[in-house]
Amino acid sequence: MIKERMEEVREQIASACRNVQRDPSEVILVAVSKTKPVSALEEAYQAGARDFGENKVQELVEKAEILPKDIRWHMIGHLQRNKVKYIIDKVWMIHSVDSLRLAEEISREAVKHQLCMGILIEVNVAQEASKFGVTVDEAESLIRQIALLPGIRILGLMTIAPFVEYEEENRKFFAQLKQLAVDIEGKNIDNVTMKYLSMGMTGDYRVAVEEGATHVRVGTGIFGERDYGA
Ligand SMILES: *Cc1c(COP(=O)(O)O)cnc(C)c1O
Numbered sequence: 001m002i003k004e005r006m007e008e009v010r011e012q013i014a015s016a017c018r019n020v021q022r023d024p025s026e027v028i029l030v031a032v033s034k035t036k037p038v039s040a041l042e043e044a045y046q047a048g049a050r051d052f053g054e055n056k057v058q059e060l061v062e063k064a065e066i067l068p069k070d071i072r073w074h075m076i077g078h079l080q081r082n083k084v085k086y087i088i089d090k091v092w093m094i095h096s097v098d099s100l101r102l103a104e105e106i107s108r109e110a111v112k113h114q115l116c117m118g119i120l121i122e123v124n125v126a127q128e129a130s131k132f133g134v135t136v137d138e139a140e141s142l143i144r145q146i147a148l149l150p151g152i153r154i155l156g157l158m159t160i161a162p163f164v165e166y167e168e169e170n171r172k173f174f175a176q177l178k179q180l181a182v183d184i185e186g187k188n189i190d191n192v193t194m195k196y197l198s199m200g201m202t203g204d205y206r207v208a209v210e211e212g213a214t215h216v217r218v219g220t221g222i223f224g225e226r227d228y229g230a
Pocket of ligand 1: 034055076077160203217218220221
């Protein structure tokens with residue numbers, strides 16, 4: 001079942017790429033496995049998944065310990081500073097950086113472990129009160145400050161679009177994130193590239209791909225509905 005769903009998502013990505021003449025190899029499918037048991041991740045791994053997204057530190061660490069070492073773990077959820085030390089040498093990229101203080105902690109831990117951590121800046125393009133992320137207007141100034149830190153490299157932007165009935169409703173937000181990335185790239189800030197755009201989830205990844213996503217974060221579309229229990 002997971003294998004079939006993944007194939008379906010890959011086909012949808014390829015078809016969205018064809019619509020705008022993009023090369024599907026530019027789009028990384030991040031399988032969002034939060035709340036799902038290791039057996040489900042193993043199934044996705046067997047079907048070719050190597051990029052997995054988690055939003056809780058403890059869950060990510062536990063799964064990373066058990067599963068194959070060639071998996072790239074993506075931290076996609078809100079990250080508390082005191083937990084950075086647990087994931088710094090386990091994650092491939094952190095998608096959800098939205099403050100200087102968090103970036104400073106990532107920098108400190110990265111230097112301690114002699115590594116360079118790739119991060120994305122989370123932007124709340126739709127300005128939803130319930131969501132983390134900086135505003136479009138705040139992004140450049142935060143990026144300029146983070147760019148000065150050692151052990152950290154800004155690779156692009158991330159956004160979580162609103163939950164909508166029709167994915168077309170989110171196209172404008174994805175286009176806005178892309179435009180912001182183009183604007184920032186144009187400023188040629190040292191230690192900053194805008195090569196990655198993490199945007200699009202189960203409900204809207206096709207539109208996100210059409211607007212330039214390089215990472216789509218798909219959970220339900222691969223693993224089925226999440227059961228958060230009682
Ligand atoms: C849970 C989650 C997703 C995946 O959501 P689906 O709608 O199940 O695809 C993507 N991004 C973030 C940040 C998430 O927390």
